[in-house]
Amino acid sequence: QAQPVESGGGSVQAGGSLRLSCTASGVTSNNLDVAWYRQTAGKQREWVSGIGRRVAGLYADSVKGRFTISFDKGNDTVYLQMNSLKPEDTATYICRTCGRYWGQGTQVTVSL
Numbered sequence: 001q002a003q004p005v006e007s008g009g010g011s012v013q014a015g016g017s018l019r020l021s022c023t024a025s026g027v028t029s030n031n032l033d034v035a036w037y038r039q040t041a042g043k044q045r046e047w048v049s050g051i052g053r054r055v056a057g058l059y060a061d062s063v064k065g066r067f068t069i070s071f072d073k074g075n076d077t078v079y080l081q082m083n084s085l086k087p088e089d090t091a092t093y094i095c096r097t098c099g100r101y102w103g104q105g106t107q108v109t110v111s112l
Contacts, residue, residue, distance in 0.1 A: 002026060004034075004095040009106030012085055020080040020106060022095030027076045029053065033098050034078040036069065038091035039105070048093070051078060063089075085110045 004024035012018055022034060035050040049069045050058045057069045068081040082089065085108075092105040 003101050004097045004103040006093065006095050006103045006106040009093060009108045011109040011111065014086055014110055014112050016085050016110070017081070017083045018085065018108060020082065020093055020095075020108075022078045022080070022097070022103065023076055024095075024097045024101065024103075025076055027071075027078070027097060029071070029073050031098065032071055034069075034071070035096045036078075036080050037094045037096060038089075038108075039094065040091045045094070046091075049080060082108070087112055 002025045004022050006020060006022050008018060008020040010018055032053045036048040037045050038048050039045040048060050048063055049067055051069045051071055059067060066084045070079050087110045090110050092107050094105040095103040
């Protein structure tokens, strides 16, 4: 399986929305195991959300009700829809597939 590639980051004001994409060839409904993490300078990497073959979506308490993870099997892409963004959501968002392949990350910046 190829290294995942993230996209969709950017700068938004608080309350805004972004949709992140994580694309990795070889990801299918049968082997689906994708997680989103986020990291800010000086802090430990934080798990945000995950989706799997038997798991529709799991979320950290800090994003529950605001973020939605989904899988588009037509293009091997996992999306992370982020609504009602807060300044504390500012981070580099990194995708991990199959428990071991990490992407380079995409920056999300939320301002007041």
